[in-house]
Amino acid sequence: MSGAALIGVDWGSSSLRVFRIGVDGSILETRRSADGVFTGGGPFEDRLRAVLGDWHEAPILLCGMVGSDRGWRLAPYVAAPAGVRDIARAMIRAPFDRPAWIVPGVSFSDGETREVMRGEETLIAGYLARSTIGRATLCLPGTHSKWADVVAGRIVGFRTYMTGELRAALLERGALASGIEQRPSPEEFARGARAAVSGVTHALFQARARRLLGTLAPEHTAAFVDGTLIGEEVARETASDVVLVARGAMAESYAAALHGRAVTQVDPEPLAAIGLLELARQAGILPAV
Amino acid sequence: MSGAALIGVDWGSSSLRVFRIGVDGSILETRRSADGVFTGGGPFEDRLRAVLGDWHEAPILLCGMVGSDRGWRLAPYVAAPAGVRDIARAMIRAPFDRPAWIVPGVSFSDGETREVMRGEETLIAGYLARSTIGRATLCLPGTHSKWADVVAGRIVGFRTYMTGELRAALLERGALASGIEQRPSPEEFARGARAAVSGVTHALFQARARRLLGTLAPEHTAAFVDGTLIGEEVARETASDVVLVARGAMAESYAAALHGRAVTQVDPEPLAAIGLLELARQAGILPAV
Numbered sequence: 393m394s395g396a397a398l399i400g401v402d403w404g405s406s407s408l409r410v411f412r413i414g415v416d417g418s419i420l421e422t423r424r425s426a427d428g429v430f431t432g433g434g435p436f437e438d439r440l441r442a443v444l445g446d447w448h449e450a451p452i453l454l455c456g457m458v459g460s461d462r463g464w465r466l467a468p469y470v471a472a473p474a475g476v477r478d479i480a481r482a483m484i485r486a487p488f489d490r491p492a493w494i495v496p497g498v499s500f501s502d503g504e505t506r507e508v509m510r511g512e513e514t515l516i517a518g519y520l521a522r523s524t525i526g527r528a529t530l531c532l533p534g535t536h537s538k539w540a541d542v543v544a545g546r547i548v549g550f551r552t553y554m555t556g557e558l559r560a561a562l563l564e565r566g567a568l569a570s571g572i573e574q575r576p577s578p579e580e581f582a583r584g585a586r587a588a589v590s591g592v593t594h595a596l597f598q599a600r601a602r603r604l605l606g607t608l609a610p611e612h613t614a615a616f617v618d619g620t621l622i623g624e625e626v627a628r629e630t631a632s633d634v635v636l637v638a639r640g641a642m643a644e645s646y647a648a649a650l651h652g653r654a655v656t657q658v659d660p661e662p663l664a665a666i667g668l669l670e671l672a673r674q675a676g677i678l679p680a681v
Numbered sequence: 682m683s684g685a686a687l688i689g690v691d692w693g694s695s696s697l698r699v700f701r702i703g704v705d706g707s708i709l710e711t712r713r714s715a716d717g718v719f720t721g722g723g724p725f726e727d728r729l730r731a732v733l734g735d736w737h738e739a740p741i742l743l744c745g746m747v748g749s750d751r752g753w754r755l756a757p758y759v760a761a762p763a764g765v766r767d768i769a770r771a772m773i774r775a776p777f778d779r780p781a782w783i784v785p786g787v788s789f790s791d792g793e794t795r796e797v798m799r800g801e802e803t804l805i806a807g808y809l810a811r812s813t814i815g816r817a818t819l820c821l822p823g824t825h826s827k828w829a830d831v832v833a834g835r836i837v838g839f840r841t842y843m844t845g846e847l848r849a850a851l852l853e854r855g856a857l858a859s860g861i862e863q864r865p866s867p868e869e870f871a872r873g874a875r876a877a878v879s880g881v882t883h884a885l886f887q888a889r890a891r892r893l894l895g896t897l898a899p900e901h902t903a904a905f906v907d908g909t910l911i912g913e914e915v916a917r918e919t920a921s922d923v924v925l926v927a928r929g930a931m932a933e934s935y936a937a938a939l940h941g942r943a944v945t946q947v948d949p950e951p952l953a954a955i956g957l958l959e960l961a962r963q964a965g966i967l968p969a970v
Contacts, residue, residue, distance in 0.1 A: 506890040536886055552886040561850035591917050592881050593910060597825055597841040601795040621882060628880050
């Protein structure tokens with residue numbers, strides 16, 4: 393196996409992913425565990441050492457909640473507008489017996505609005521390293537979906553939507569929960585998106601009322617809820633060209649909600665490795681190409 | 682103790698309240714228990730007999746989730762527009778060894794929108810029995826807040842907002858949860874209401890971002906969330922005159938969000954008894970006055 397230029401660590405709230413990154417940004421090998429920042433236990437250095445095992449060949453770069461105030465060591469937010477170089481310069485050294493750094497998150501203020509991201513900045517850095525487009529709006533769906541505007545290689549602003557968290561909270565318990573396995577329904581997704589026009593707190597109850605009246609199949613509840621929440625998110629974002637950083641069913645749902653706009657889909661899986669490599673180069677940890 | 686004209690039973694999802702109702706609609710005596718439709722167990726007739734004890738003097742009228750498909754016996758929804766007489770005529774007999782009836786809920790369709798209520802129709806019947814206003818918009822806050830338009834003694838339409846359920850789901854777990862006792866904050870409530878203008882899925886994350894950035898005190902999270910959810914609800918409802926059927930902190934929050942409109946506050950506590958008495962009379966179970 394050829395040597396890695398960098399060991400990447402994507403350490404989120406509930407999962408840990410480490411990968412050997414080649415000099416071209418390719419992922420040579422990946423290890424995954426459920427030892428997330430909040431779900432795992434014990435000293436972070438021991439947990440990292442355990443997952444790295446015999447991977448000793450390269451410096452280590454970590455991103456995600458590991459740099460939060462509940463993580464290993466706080467890497468304070470960099471205020472947007474911020475380019476990859478600004479983020480790279482704000483990386484902090486991890487208290488480890490090998491060269492290791494933690495990528496900071498990014499914050500943004502707009503009037504009374506306050507935004508934070510931690511992890512997505514690395515995916516965006518990966519996108520920027522490979523893109524030749526000067527201006528784009530990126531949609532990164534998830535527990536807290538991010539919509540980021542990038543201009544000339546910098547994150548100039550972003551917005552967060554609690555779409556994923558609301559979805560989980562609503563479907564796990566309460567009036568919209570059901571013990572039934574959920575199935576896709578483009579019709580109910582579209583209906584949910586239409587209902588969102590009257591506001592999500594109103595639209596969501598439609599799922600309850602229609603189930604009680606027998607006009608919504610219990611197994612289509614999630615489809616309707618997704619339509620409502622994603623529909624609301626997409627309606628608030630007005631970009632006519634969207635770079636959708638998602639895969640699988642998530643990508644399909646967002647693409648459906650974005651129907652009529654120009655959507656470029658990008659697979660998020662390779663982006664973290666490319667972003668970490670770029671950040672390491674900008675920070676001078678690795679030589680520039 | 683003077684005799685009751687009617688025994689009222691307000692049997693909701695998580696609580697049971699029975700009261701002896703005087704001929705003038707006053708509550709002579711109340712018993713409460715946590716034996717709700719979903720939280721209690723055993724045959725409904727045994728549970729009702731246990732709570733009634735020696736109250737044998739009058740017919741029984743039940744309202745709330747006891748008439749749902751998961752309750753004692755289904756009392757199908759009456760379609761709005763519906764007056765108190767329409768609801769009274771649709772009451773069903775409960776399978777009990779004493780005269781007992783169950784009040785149905787009310788449903789409403791408007792285009793693709795579907796609405797249901799069960800329990801609130803009795804409070805509205807109580808309001809209508811005492812009001813001389815020909816046209817009003819009633820706000821009944823709760824787990825599923827209702828806004829009902831009444832015209833000439835009939836419920837002509839209504840809307841539901843999942844305000845209370847979303848509040849509980851968001852504050853109990855996830856990014857907005859905190860182990861800290863919550864305290865009122867009119868400033869944060871107002872800030873939440875302003876944030877709601879950009880949509881609740883966006884506005885709610887502000888509480889998270891501002892806590893991480895140190896500009897929102899953890900004990901004011903609920904105030905901001907309430908401002909967002911109630912602000913969204915109130916912004917969707919355009920009535921300039923509102924009858925607010927609420928008491929205590931709930932009434933204060935809604936009154937704050939409705940600032941600038943004409944608000945008449947009505948205590949919900951006596952309304953169920955008055956409504957049940959009126960329904961019993963309209964159904965001919967009790968003589969009309």
